[in-house]
Amino acid sequence: MVEKHVTLIPYGGLANRMKAIESLLHLLGDAEAEGMFVWFRDKGLNCRFDQLFQPLQVKGLIQKEAAFTDLFLYDRPRLKNFYIPSLFQQLFYRDCLHENEVTQRVYDHFDFKEWVRTRNNVYLSSCILFYRNPHKRLFAHFHPLPHLQEKIDAVCATFSSYTLGIHIRRTDNTRAIEKSPTSLYTQKMKEEIDKHPDVKFYVASDSLEEKKQLSVCFPNRIITMDKSTSRSTIEGMQDALVELYILSRTHAVLGSPYSSYAETAALIGDIPFEKMTL
Known part of the structure; x- marks a missing residue:
């Protein structure tokens, strides 16, 4: 059986990133998948995840602080990085959704759970609450230091x-x-x-x-x-x-x-x- 795996790059301000990570947690549970989020520091949020929160106690989740080499594999493809990460992402992932693509699919009522189940190994970057299980309390796994x-x-x-x-x-x-x-x-x-x-x-x-x-x-x-x-x-x-x-x-x-x-x-x-x- 092929393992299902989701890689998320949360971006934006603190609240934006929390929403994206929370979406990942709900999605992993519903799609019975494993996943990882990669936390990049930038001028809008120059602080590590572990300098804010205790580790998220979620089975199958990897929390990764971005290293220099991650700029080439995991960073959002943009003009500032000459879209180089997209070359690696096309090789390593079955499907990728970048930034506004995620937002547009939310408006279109896209089935993210089915996407994970049928693609197995996927990548997305987001700053919104793109997926939610309505039966689960939001942000229950987040605990400040x-x-x-x-x-x-x-x-x-x-x-x-x-x-x-x-x-x-x-x-x-x-x-x-x-x-x-x-x-x-x-x-x-x-x-x-x-x-x-x-x-x-x-x-x-x-x-x-x-x-x-x-x-x-x-x-x-x-x-x-x-x-x-x-x-x-x-x-x-x-x-x-x-x-x-x-x-x-x-x-x-x-x-x-x-x-x-x-x-x-x-x-x-x-x-x-x-x-x-x-």
Whole structure:
């Protein structure tokens, strides 16, 4: 019997990669296959997987930190690498789906499970939740490193009996700035105060000014964390993970459009998510 094997290259930001890896875990279980994900560091996420999470305890899964030689075999074929990896991938895999091909197939209701079962040895790169078993809880295998979990628990201990998560994306996302002004958040927060007098808000943002402004507008109701906003440092990415899990433990999350971060937090916590958009 030919063993079925899936190689995944997750890319994008932290939330994007988590979604892609979670899809792989569900797919491996449903297709009765083994698999591997290869974690590449780049300027958008310059941090190893094992500097964020404990090892994923999943049978048949290999977690690989990319080495220099992996740039030729596993990296996404692009202009920057002259599409050289595609030459090796055509030799080693029965079929490959790259980036937008995966996204398009999701829209087309592509059967990824059957694809794995009939191709046996396949490769794909993704930044989305491309496959899901609806009967399984999302992100159950992801566990932050113990010292990061301690930070998460310490902040969550300051929550009131009703705490909402607020995620405002600003400095690196022009579409979020245009379509999700701060006034939308403040209006919604005022409505929540009317309904829940003891409400507090955990505010996650890459903008210190946004945090200051909300602290002035809603004194004694804002909880936030001093953190690095740099994706190019280990500390910055660890702080991003801590905030993601803090948001996941609120009662609901209000988040910016064109950003999967807040939505992923809601999926982790299985809580409501509301997109704040014009």
